[in-house]
Amino acid sequence: MKCVRCKKQAEVELKSHNAAFCRDCFLYFFENQVLKAIKSFRMFTKKDKILVAVSGGKDSLTLWNVLLDLGYNADGLFVHLGIEGFSDIAKGKVERFAKERNAKLIVVNLKDEGIPIPEVKKKTRRVVCSLCGQIKRYYFNMVGLKEGYDVLATGHNLDDEVSRLFSNVLHWKMEYLVDQSPVLPSEEGLLKKVKPLCRVTEYETSVYAFFKGLDFVDIECPYSKGATFTMYKKHLNQIEFSSPGTKIDFYQGFLKNLKPILEKREEKIKNRCKICGYPTFSDVCSVCRLKGYT
Amino acid sequence: MTVDKREIYSFDTPISVGKILKRLNFLPFEVLVIKGNRLLTRDVVLRDNEEIEIKTVYSKG
Ligand SMILES: [Zn+2]
Ligand SMILES: [Zn+2]
Numbered sequence: 001m002k003c004v005r006c007k008k009q010a011e012v013e014l015k016s017h018n019a020a021f022c023r024d025c026f027l028y029f030f031e032n033q034v035l036k037a038i039k040s041f042r043m044f045t046k047k048d049k050i051l052v053a054v055s056g057g058k059d060s061l062t063l064w065n066v067l068l069d070l071g072y073n074a075d076g077l078f079v080h081l082g083i084e085g086f087s088d089i090a091k092g093k094v095e096r097f098a099k100e101r102n103a104k105l106i107v108v109n110l111k112d113e114g115i116p117i118p119e120v121k122k123k124t125r126r127v128v129c130s131l132c133g134q135i136k137r138y139y140f141n142m143v144g145l146k147e148g149y150d151v152l153a154t155g156h157n158l159d160d161e162v163s164r165l166f167s168n169v170l171h172w173k174m175e176y177l178v179d180q181s182p183v184l185p186s187e188e189g190l191l192k193k194v195k196p197l198c199r200v201t202e203y204e205t206s207v208y209a210f211f212k213g214l215d216f217v218d219i220e221c222p223y224s225k226g227a228t229f230t231m232y233k234k235h236l237n238q239i240e241f242s243s244p245g246t247k248i249d250f251y252q253g254f255l256k257n258l259k260p261i262l263e264k265r266e267e268k269i270k271n272r273c274k275i276c277g278y279p280t281f282s283d284v285c286s287v288c289r290l291k292g293y294t
Numbered sequence: 295m296t297v298d299k300r301e302i303y304s305f306d307t308p309i310s311v312g313k314i315l316k317r318l319n320f321l322p323f324e325v326l327v328i329k330g331n332r333l334l335t336r337d338v339v340l341r342d343n344e345e346i347e348i349k350t351v352y353s354k355g
Contacts, residue, residue, distance in 0.1 A: 001335040001336075001337050001338075010335050011332055011333040011334070011335065012333060012335070013322065013335045013336060015322075015323075020335060201323065202351050202352065203323040203324070203351050205351075206326055206349075206351035207326065207333065210326055210328070210333065230352065233352070237321050237323070237324060238321070240321075240323070241321045241322075241323075
């Protein structure tokens with residue numbers, strides 16, 4: 001197979017784009033897809049201070065790397081979950097990356113906050129993964145606001161977005177559909193949130209990480225009970241295989257056709273946590289409740 | 295903690311990468327097919343005792 005741009009031997013075939021690329025042309029393609037997402041959704045500019053939520057996994061390190069390569073002003077934020085045999089390894093990878101790229105890294109340790117995940121797990125009967133996600137989002141937002149960042153960037157890729165959309169549509173979760181977007185604007189107490197990898201697939205992200213030699217965490221969190229959307233991702237891949245381009249069409253079609261209608265009926269959360277100011281439906285937000293405030 | 299499990303398979307050569315993926319029940323965009331520091335596309339034909347590594351792309355974080 002030959003590269004469609006330069007006719008060299010291809011290393012990557014992308015049926016959804018009707019293309020095959022050599023290494024250099026793939027990297028050019030990938031950066032372009034990210035730039036297209038950043039620009040078309042007006043995510044940020046070179047003047048903005050960007051905070052990248054980094055877990056040490058392939059997606060978040062890819063995002064940080066590509067933003068730095070594209071010349072954006074991007075710092076990293078790592079939330080140490082206090083999970084033995086996992087969090088330290090992840091932190092090590094993120095720290096090494098930051099050092100190599102000479103980038104600024106902020107670390108929040110949930111032990112210092114009094115809510116390491118193993119303790120939270122003991123206190124709750126709910127699945128700890130969803131609470132863990134809530135806690136991480138809480139600190140991404142708080143640290144971002146406190147340190148004067150303009151925008152928070154997360155490493156969600158097209159497959160993450162499409163499988164979430166698919167699941168939300170299958171179950172008609174209207175309240176989640178309203179919030180599903182590559183850009184969530186800032187509002188009082190909430191930092192603007194963006195997903196610059198929303199046009200690239202899991203496969204394309206993996207290829208990028210491989211070509212760039214990124215050293216990421218490749219072990220599963222011991223608390224994760226098999227990623228929630230893995231089943232949907234598998235089904236969607238089957239559809240994508242027989243009908244290339246379906247994933248991006250489904251996602252872009254949602255943003256273009258359904259999202260504007262949904263936004264009209266959106267109800268904003270008006271309440272703020274009386275302890276920390278975070279938007280919440282009750283008087284005290286769930287993180288402050290975990291910390292013992294009532 | 296789950297560590298990546300590795301499995302080793304052998305096939306009669308010559309055989310294309312695409313055929314191997316089909317036999318192992320992988321879609322082409324679910325895995326990286328690695329030889330040395332290069333990725334191989336589906337049409338590449340393996341001969342003699344060539345070895346490749348196949349890695350799934352799903353995030354584990
Ligand atoms: Zn090329
Ligand atoms: Zn609070």
